[in-house]
Amino acid sequence: MKKLFLSFYQLSFAILVLSGCNKSTTEPEFFVNEDAATFAEIGSLDIGDVGAAEISTYDPLTKRLFVVNNGTVNKIDVIDFVNPANMKVIGSISMTAYGGAVNSLSVSNGKLAAAIEAVNKQENGKVVIFNTSDYKEVKIISVGALPDMITYSPDGRFIITANEGEPDATYKNDPLGTISIISVNDNYSVTTLDFASFASQQASLSAKGFRIFGLNASFAQDIEPEYVTVSDDSKTAWVTLQENNAIAKLNLETKTITSILPLGFKDYDNDENAVDISDKDNAMALNRWKVKGMYQPDAISVVENGGIPYLFTANEGDAREYTAFAEIKRVSALKLDATAFPDATFKTDAKAGRLNVTTTLGDTDGDGDYDQLYSLGARSFSVWNGNDGALVFDSKKELDTKVMAANLYDDARSDDKSVEPEGIATGTVGKTKVAFVGMERVDAVAVYDISDPKNPKFLQLLKSGDAPEGVLFISAKNSPTQKSLLVVSSENDGVVKVYQPKTL
Numbered sequence: 001m002k003k004l005f006l007s008f009y010q011l012s013f014a015i016l017v018l019s020g021c022n023k024s025t026t027e028p029e030f031f032v033n034e035d036a037a038t039f040a041e042i043g044s045l046d047i048g049d050v051g052a053a054e055i056s057t058y059d060p061l062t063k064r065l066f067v068v069n070n071g072t073v074n075k076i077d078v079i080d081f082v083n084p085a086n087m088k089v090i091g092s093i094s095m096t097a098y099g100g101a102v103n104s105l106s107v108s109n110g111k112l113a114a115a116i117e118a119v120n121k122q123e124n125g126k127v128v129i130f131n132t133s134d135y136k137e138v139k140i141i142s143v144g145a146l147p148d149m150i151t152y153s154p155d156g157r158f159i160i161t162a163n164e165g166e167p168d169a170t171y172k173n174d175p176l177g178t179i180s181i182i183s184v185n186d187n188y189s190v191t192t193l194d195f196a197s198f199a200s201q202q203a204s205l206s207a208k209g210f211r212i213f214g215l216n217a218s219f220a221q222d223i224e225p226e227y228v229t230v231s232d233d234s235k236t237a238w239v240t241l242q243e244n245n246a247i248a249k250l251n252l253e254t255k256t257i258t259s260i261l262p263l264g265f266k267d268y269d270n271d272e273n274a275v276d277i278s279d280k281d282n283a284m285a286l287n288r289w290k291v292k293g294m295y296q297p298d299a300i301s302v303v304e305n306g307g308i309p310y311l312f313t314a315n316e317g318d319a320r321e322y323t324a325f326a327e328i329k330r331v332s333a334l335k336l337d338a339t340a341f342p343d344a345t346f347k348t349d350a351k352a353g354r355l356n357v358t359t360t361l362g363d364t365d366g367d368g369d370y371d372q373l374y375s376l377g378a379r380s381f382s383v384w385n386g387n388d389g390a391l392v393f394d395s396k397k398e399l400d401t402k403v404m405a406a407n408l409y410d411d412a413r414s415d416d417k418s419v420e421p422e423g424i425a426t427g428t429v430g431k432t433k434v435a436f437v438g439m440e441r442v443d444a445v446a447v448y449d450i451s452d453p454k455n456p457k458f459l460q461l462l463k464s465g466d467a468p469e470g471v472l473f474i475s476a477k478n479s480p481t482q483k484s485l486l487v488v489s490s491e492n493d494g495v496v497k498v499y500q501p502k503t504l
Helices: 002-025 196-206 398-405
Strands: 034-046 056-059 064-070 074-080 088-094 102-108 111-116 124-131 137-145 147-152 158-163 178-183 189-193 225-230 236-241 246-251 256-262 265-267 292-294 300-305 308-314 328-330 356-358 374-376 381-385 391-394 421-429 432-439 444-449 457-463 468-474 485-490 495-503
Touching (some): 034 421, 034 444, 056 102, 064 102, 074 102, 158 236, 178 225, 300 421, 308 432, 356 374, 398 457, 444 468
Parallel strands (some): 102 147
Antiparallel strands (some): 034 495, 064 074, 102 111, 147 158, 225 236, 300 308, 328 356, 432 444, 444 457
């Protein structure tokens, strides 16, 4: 009995000691009570002109901002970000030795990953890894043609690139659109995936709004991956296929593309989705039109809520415009079906005549005229169920409405893609989940409360530099100011702006 008692006592004591150790070494969650509706500019830095500030990424270890600069020379500028109100360029990393332009950047564990296209964009590009401390090269990895976006997985184990694989101007050299998955801990080994295995699904995918339409292009050649987001557990990735109007879903552990999620079309023939489609009507008027929009998202970000991955997309829209093949025309240049469009004035400049639409869709009965019209993008941001691709929210006409109210709307873009939502980032500000939507053509960022992903609420509009491309959120935990920060880099004026909310 005595021996049994001592064993029980010793076991209980050990449990208490271990519990105490765990309690003493567990750090409390970092929290700053901030008001997500009060972001204001606190710093600005001009690093060049057109092409000089496309994408930014932040390294919390060195407190440095790394910014794509494809202005006069291709390089990555390094910015001292210790004090965001007084940013300074402290160095640069030349891209001359690696090929063409650098398109995207991402940082994890003191390593900077850069996606670099080849001088001949149809050839395979590179991912180059650098130390964030001394900028020394760590590794060069070959990936697919035209790596357009790069990101680390949250756990730092993977680097994923969306390799757009654009054709040349003649459309005679059209490389495969691919996705590369790089295993960081396996000496940066790379697996590059294409979409050939989905070719048999083309008919069923197209019926749901998926597009395959390149000149003499195979299924795999025609797909153009654009932007990547990764789940919190680093097991799943989603990649926008912008020109194809879809999202691809990946299993990172098995390194496979598991599905293509077509996005369908947005109907502008209702009050909630009313649009301004003329740049010659001398008005900023949102009206119903017998036109649809292809969502065609650029940036994407995943937010998990209640066990469901919600995909937030900026529905920019994009057209293929090459010497050998250009898909868009103005409505005034098209032959319209008289039954579908009985109004003889519909094609005038003051109405729908100026609107740019694709010529690859709309002749539903094959008789040579257009029974439906499909414009580029959706002039909105959307939320999709990441499991099945179902649309759960669209901002409808709200971005246009808010921008018009702020007197920032560019009526000259009404005939094309309006405010042109391009960048999107999500994060937590205080207790509030927030989305930031960068709008390229109105030089502004919309801020939304996304605590309920099915019902985002508009908070504020921030004025940015010219043509915001990069939208980067830095959490208070990683921020040099210990407050949440929004970094917006703009490609037309080379300006990097930083915004910070008020604390409560």
